[in-house]
Amino acid sequence: MSAFPADFIWGVATASYQIEGAVDEAGRGESIWDRFSHTPGKILTGENGDVACDHYHRYPDDIELMSRLGVDAYRFSIAWPRIVPEGVGGVNQAGLDFYDRLVDGLLAAGITPYPTLYHWDLPQALEDDGGWLNRRTAEAFADYAEVVVDRLGDRIENWMTLNEPWCSSLLGYMAGFHAPGLTGVENGLNAAHHLLLAHGLATPRIQAAGCNAGIVLNMDHMVPASGHPADHAAADLEDQKFGRWFLDPVSGRGYPRDAVEDYGWDMAVVRPGDLDLIAAPIDQIGLNYYSIRIVRSDSVTEADRTEVVAEPTEYTEMGWAVAPAGIIPLLERLRDYGYERIYITESGAAYPDVQDDRSYVDDQDRISYLDRHFEAVSEAIDHGVPVKGYFVWSLMDNFEWGFGYSKRFGLVRVDYETQARIPKASYAWYRDYIRSARA
Numbered sequence: 001m002s003a004f005p006a007d008f009i010w011g012v013a014t015a016s017y018q019i020e021g022a023v024d025e026a027g028r029g030e031s032i033w034d035r036f037s038h039t040p041g042k043i044l045t046g047e048n049g050d051v052a053c054d055h056y057h058r059y060p061d062d063i064e065l066m067s068r069l070g071v072d073a074y075r076f077s078i079a080w081p082r083i084v085p086e087g088v089g090g091v092n093q094a095g096l097d098f099y100d101r102l103v104d105g106l107l108a109a110g111i112t113p114y115p116t117l118y119h120w121d122l123p124q125a126l127e128d129d130g131g132w133l134n135r136r137t138a139e140a141f142a143d144y145a146e147v148v149v150d151r152l153g154d155r156i157e158n159w160m161t162l163n164e165p166w167c168s169s170l171l172g173y174m175a176g177f178h179a180p181g182l183t184g185v186e187n188g189l190n191a192a193h194h195l196l197l198a199h200g201l202a203t204p205r206i207q208a209a210g211c212n213a214g215i216v217l218n219m220d221h222m223v224p225a226s227g228h229p230a231d232h233a234a235a236d237l238e239d240q241k242f243g244r245w246f247l248d249p250v251s252g253r254g255y256p257r258d259a260v261e262d263y264g265w266d267m268a269v270v271r272p273g274d275l276d277l278i279a280a281p282i283d284q285i286g287l288n289y290y291s292i293r294i295v296r297s298d299s300v301t302e303a304d305r306t307e308v309v310a311e312p313t314e315y316t317e318m319g320w321a322v323a324p325a326g327i328i329p330l331l332e333r334l335r336d337y338g339y340e341r342i343y344i345t346e347s348g349a350a351y352p353d354v355q356d357d358r359s360y361v362d363d364q365d366r367i368s369y370l371d372r373h374f375e376a377v378s379e380a381i382d383h384g385v386p387v388k389g390y391f392v393w394s395l396m397d398n399f400e401w402g403f404g405y406s407k408r409f410g411l412v413r414v415d416y417e418t419q420a421r422i423p424k425a426s427y428a429w430y431r432d433y434i435r436s437a438r439a
């Protein structure tokens with residue numbers, strides 16, 4: 001097995017809407033994902049997160065699962081509509097109480113909490129007022145962040161503001177695949193700007209409470225399809241539109257110029273001073289890594305291509321190429337941008353997960369996926385990248401957004417009929433891996 005620093009953090013990750021359920025309980029307000037998933041035709045399977053893994057009620061059992069797994073840390077997200085049901089105004093103490101119990105339970109089990117403040121479940125009341133197209137949502141987010149950190153910051157050191165703003169802006173407001181289901185390039189980019197502003201406004205408020213703040217970005221490694229300069233240019237542009245669209249402004253480099261031009265974005269929502277706010281210094285950064293993309297320019301014919309890159313041969317059930325080495329250049333980039341505390345905040349895979357008659361899943365494919373990704377991260381560390389931890393996505397099967405419950409990423413199988421948790425082979429493998437890594 002690969003070598004890791006003695007203080008490397010081994011963890012698992014989940015997110016509120018994907019596991020909690022209890023959508024109408026204890027004063028929680030409606031979120032855009034409640035509304036979206038209840039809209040016919042939006043979720044492939046017609047399912048929703050009303051019950052999900054019922055984690056809201058079963059969190060003690062889930063802490064026990066993590067405890068037996070032997071993880072150091074748990075990355076979860078806080079549901080904004082549980083805390084501020086209308087998005088602004090009244091704070092729901094019962095919502096804070098839930099996370100208070102969760103955090104105390106984790107700490108009692110020796111597991112360090114790593115919360116994310118926004119994993120896509122925007123209060124519907126804010127969406128009714130324009131959602132992320134409205135600048136006021138960014139200000140509301142900073143207020144909400146402060147409320148949560150005031151209550152939990154005495155026990156939690158490391159906070160993340162947003163999870164994968166690419167998804168919540170471009171999938172939610174440009175492509176319409178995610179809540180709230182809006183479309184249009186201008187909408188997507190304006191939403192992205194307000195999300196980044198929300199991050200920038202919340203960051204100093206989290207730090208003012210003596211805590212560390214950061215952001216979680218998803219990035220694919222973009223591979224030019226051949227040695228042809230046009231393929232290289234196409235891959236670079238795709239990279240600017242995906243990872244760098246968020247990484248660059250957060251890192252004080254502004255929006256990537258070619259991408260702004262290619263989109264034809266008028267930047268009318270960007271007010272003087274916004275880019276400075278967005279570039280508020282952060283203490284850590286999270287990378288969610290799943291895949292690579294082979295990018296080809298439309299202007300090149302196959303006959304003109306030399307040094308053609310072979311197509312990947314291995315894919316997960318999501319149709320994403322399995323490419324562990326692709327994480328290395330992304331991590332090296334974060335190092336070169338000056339980040340000194342980098343976490344893999346998500347990485348993992350969905351597979352068909354055939355269960356035997358005792359519901360056991362012998363998921364050797366997931367084990368192999370994780371093993372190879374751990375090895376790649378270890379290699380990046382050898383290259384001088386300060387990777388501090390790895391959170392496997394996900395602790396357990398859960399609501400996979402537009403795919404409903406049809407895709408399973410968990411180390412633990414969830415029987416959605418009975419809510420039974422059945423550890424898969426990968427759970428035992430990860431437990432043993434962590435033990436050996438520590439030894």
Ligand code: IFM
Nearest residue numbers: 015018164288346393400
């Ligand atoms: O399930 C999601 C998660 O919510 C965000 N990152 C990617 C995962 C797999 O699609």
